[in-house]
Amino acid sequence: MTTFPKNFLWGTATAAYQVEGAVAEDGRGPSIWDTFSHTPGLVANGDAGDVACDHYHRLEEDLDILARLGVGAYRFSISWPRVRPGGRGPVNRPGLDFYSRLVDGLLARDIAPVATLYHWDLPQELEDAGGWPHRDTALRFAEYAGLMGEAIGDRVHTWITLNEPWCSAYLGYASGVHAPARSEPAAALAAVHHLNLGHGLAVQALRAVVAPTARMSVTLNLHHVRGVSEADADVVRKADGLSNRAFLGPMLEGAYPRDLIADTASVTDWSFVLDGDEATANQPLDVLGVNYYNPTLVRRWEGDGSRETADGHQDGAGSPWIACEDVEFVRQPGPYTEMGWNIDESGLTELLLRLHRDYPDTPTMITENGAAFDDVLGGDGRIRDERRVDYLHRHLTAVAEAIAGGADVRGYFVWSLMDNFEWAHGYAKRFGIVHVDRDTMERTWKDSAHWYHDVVSTGSLPVG
Numbered sequence: 001m002t003t004f005p006k007n008f009l010w011g012t013a014t015a016a017y018q019v020e021g022a023v024a025e026d027g028r029g030p031s032i033w034d035t036f037s038h039t040p041g042l043v044a045n046g047d048a049g050d051v052a053c054d055h056y057h058r059l060e061e062d063l064d065i066l067a068r069l070g071v072g073a074y075r076f077s078i079s080w081p082r083v084r085p086g087g088r089g090p091v092n093r094p095g096l097d098f099y100s101r102l103v104d105g106l107l108a109r110d111i112a113p114v115a116t117l118y119h120w121d122l123p124q125e126l127e128d129a130g131g132w133p134h135r136d137t138a139l140r141f142a143e144y145a146g147l148m149g150e151a152i153g154d155r156v157h158t159w160i161t162l163n164e165p166w167c168s169a170y171l172g173y174a175s176g177v178h179a180p181a182r183s184e185p186a187a188a189l190a191a192v193h194h195l196n197l198g199h200g201l202a203v204q205a206l207r208a209v210v211a212p213t214a215r216m217s218v219t220l221n222l223h224h225v226r227g228v229s230e231a232d233a234d235v236v237r238k239a240d241g242l243s244n245r246a247f248l249g250p251m252l253e254g255a256y257p258r259d260l261i262a263d264t265a266s267v268t269d270w271s272f273v274l275d276g277d278e279a280t281a282n283q284p285l286d287v288l289g290v291n292y293y294n295p296t297l298v299r300r301w302e303g304d305g306s307r308e309t310a311d312g313h314q315d316g317a318g319s320p321w322i323a324c325e326d327v328e329f330v331r332q333p334g335p336y337t338e339m340g341w342n343i344d345e346s347g348l349t350e351l352l353l354r355l356h357r358d359y360p361d362t363p364t365m366i367t368e369n370g371a372a373f374d375d376v377l378g379g380d381g382r383i384r385d386e387r388r389v390d391y392l393h394r395h396l397t398a399v400a401e402a403i404a405g406g407a408d409v410r411g412y413f414v415w416s417l418m419d420n421f422e423w424a425h426g427y428a429k430r431f432g433i434v435h436v437d438r439d440t441m442e443r444t445w446k447d448s449a450h451w452y453h454d455v456v457s458t459g460s461l462p463v464g
């Protein structure tokens, strides 16, 4: 039987724009995702987060679901434009009150609040002023962090500054498949830097005001990059630099990797990195958050540079892989989830062991892992999502293997607590262990939720 450490943190995760709804209530301002979703053609089926899971109005019900699941922690995100509508200027009290009630509701149920400050919903006004490519956004982010620290910092267990800055920078500003839908590679690399800087400044701002026991973290969607053959080592290095070390370098080592600077020299001279910035980004972290869905497979591309990449992004202009014209992203063998992502948990074990080797003093935590599958309804109303159960079981086994291999892994959060707004895919892709009826908003436990309840209550995986 696979058993996890005694104090292992078991949880589920969501993000504000994906679940809250109530986008124009109680003083919330617009974010770049409101703008994106309301631009025709950008989100599948014309979906938007206006209602999402109506979590804003169903807070107590959702807290009760968490309590019944038996999780020890809940990872949620705070909507910046709900608490400070313009990103600067006046603070919105009702917004702060909502998160205060959320935190108190968790604590009353013995669930540790894990708060993400930025899960992609930048106040539109800050984007209009330049967005993440603009240095001021990092400074505003630190102010917002301090504001939240003052408001709920006495009660939050773990702070996560950013969720997946890779997505914010490269999907938002290079490929443009996420908000704010810009395709400007040089701006995307400036965004990388201002996200790193904003992270460091936010940790400083939080530490100055929150409880001394509060833990500091950031969540990265690290890519476990593999080459097709030994001959592909250099393109593996390049993809790893752009996707992983572009964040790990400044945040955990205090410097951008030299090879990344060289690889991207035709796009930018990195002059937006000012003296002292890398040291600022490099704040001591109590735990590193890792989101893992699948590995990445590459080989050297010898062709003409225009091709469809394995993740569906067109190469060249509109690719998140800046200056990677010589890297081919290879479609991996199945099985696949509904996202078209291959299922391969071995990458998670290898990634956790690599992080342990490179950063032995920084524990890790899986802040997201999960899968989109279509619902299989049993005649009895049961939602038989055994493929999701299998996916979660495999990945938890992979985490246990990494722990057995010496990695200091402190927790695991299923993405997601409930079916929600899956960004550019809208509501069609369902990641929840709890089903949400799009018409009635009724919540129904899937088999995976019952399974996860057993896992978190025993701290071990059921046999078979």
Ligand code: PNW
Pocket: 015, 018, 163, 164, 167, 221, 291, 368, 415, 422, 423, 431
């Ligand atoms: C993450 N990619 O997003 C996010 O943190 C969640 O909000 C999201 O719902 C979840 O994973 C499932 O997608 C990603 O294209 C979106 O590589 C896209 C990518 C990676 C992560």
